[in-house]
Amino acid sequence: MNQEVVQDQVEKGLMLPLMEEFYTIQGEGSHTGRAAYFIRVGGCDVGCHWCDVKESWDPEKHPPTAIDQIIENASKYSKTIVITGGEPLTWDMGPLTQGLKERQMQVHIETSGAYPLTGDWDWICLSPKKVKMPVPEIYPKAHELKVIVYNKHDFAFAKAEAEKVSSSCKLYIQPEWSVREKMIPLITDFVMQNPEWQVSLQTHKYLNIP
Numbered sequence: 001m002n003q004e005v006v007q008d009q010v011e012k013g014l015m016l017p018l019m020e021e022f023y024t025i026q027g028e029g030s031h032t033g034r035a036a037y038f039i040r041v042g043g044c045d046v047g048c049h050w051c052d053v054k055e056s057w058d059p060e061k062h063p064p065t066a067i068d069q070i071i072e073n074a075s076k077y078s079k080t081i082v083i084t085g086g087e088p089l090t091w092d093m094g095p096l097t098q099g100l101k102e103r104q105m106q107v108h109i110e111t112s113g114a115y116p117l118t119g120d121w122d123w124i125c126l127s128p129k130k131v132k133m134p135v136p137e138i139y140p141k142a143h144e145l146k147v148i149v150y151n152k153h154d155f156a157f158a159k160a161e162a163e164k165v166s167s168s169c170k171l172y173i174q175p176e177w178s179v180r181e182k183m184i185p186l187i188t189d190f191v192m193q194n195p196e197w198q199v200s201l202q203t204h205k206y207l208n209i210p
């Protein structure tokens with residue numbers, strides 16, 4: 001396929017730069033502990049300095065892959081699919097999510113919300129970033145708000161972000177991995193004082209699974 005055709009397919013969301021796909025256990029947030037197939041799409045320009053998948057940022061490093069192939073692979077593993085990245089909303093998620101849902105799969109997204117929401121989702125985990133704030137339309141649609149705490153200022157950010165989501169949205173505080181030992185005591189205090197919040201840990205890193 002020539003470059004122009006590939007670019008056109010990517011623009012339509014029919015091909016996506018695929019970094020990796022793996023069957024594992026959701027490690028974070030509301031569905032922690034649930035087996036799920038992860039599809040990690042390359043491309044992100046949000047630029048979190050502590051991002052744990054910086055290799056995902058440059059879309060050119062990940063092969064444009066037909067969504068039919070992605071859907072076919074995913075359907076062999078699980079009924080629960082997590083689309084992550086990179087920032088999946090860099091791309092049009094309409095065709096991929098439609099294809100997965102036609103096969104009766106439950107489709108979840110991990111997103112910063114920095115770009116307009118495309119796709120049809122059963123679960124939206126919104127993890128807002130100060131450096132590139134979510135588009136306003138995504139807040140009422142989020143099922144889960146997962147704020148990463150790197151320093152003590154992030155608690156005030158978390159509270160301000162919680163004002164924007166729906167009353168049924170679950171609220172999670174997750175320590176940034178490299179500072180977890182320092183932040184966990186502050187997080188536990190925060191959650192005890194603000195019991196509408198729950199702790200989320202990156203349990204897959206403790207379990208040594210992807």
Ligand SMILES: C[S@@+](CC[C@H](N)C(=O)[O-])C[C@H]1O[C@@H](n2cnc3c(N)ncnc32)[C@H](O)[C@@H]1O
Pocket residue numbers: 044050051052053084085086087088110111112113126127146148174175176177178202
């Ligand atoms: C790698 S991101 C990809 C999806 C999307 N770009 C986003 O940020 O939501 C997946 C999840 O991991 C979180 N995350 C990334 N790096 C982390 C770190 N060092 N410690 C804790 N959570 C991290 C993100 O906030 C997000 O909730």
Ligand SMILES: Nc1nc2[nH]cc(C(=O)O)c2c(=O)[nH]1
Pocket residue numbers: 024025026027028084085110204209210
């Ligand atoms: N097991 C596992 N759970 C996860 N939940 C969110 C992840 C992500 O990178 O989006 C992730 C991940 O990379 N692995």
Ligand code: SF4
Pocket residue numbers: 044045046047048051052053054056085086087112129
């Ligand atoms: S938005 Fe997500 S993928 Fe992008 S830099 Fe931040 S944590 Fe990493």
Ligand SMILES: [Mg+2]
Pocket residue numbers: 052053
């Ligand atoms: Mg991860």
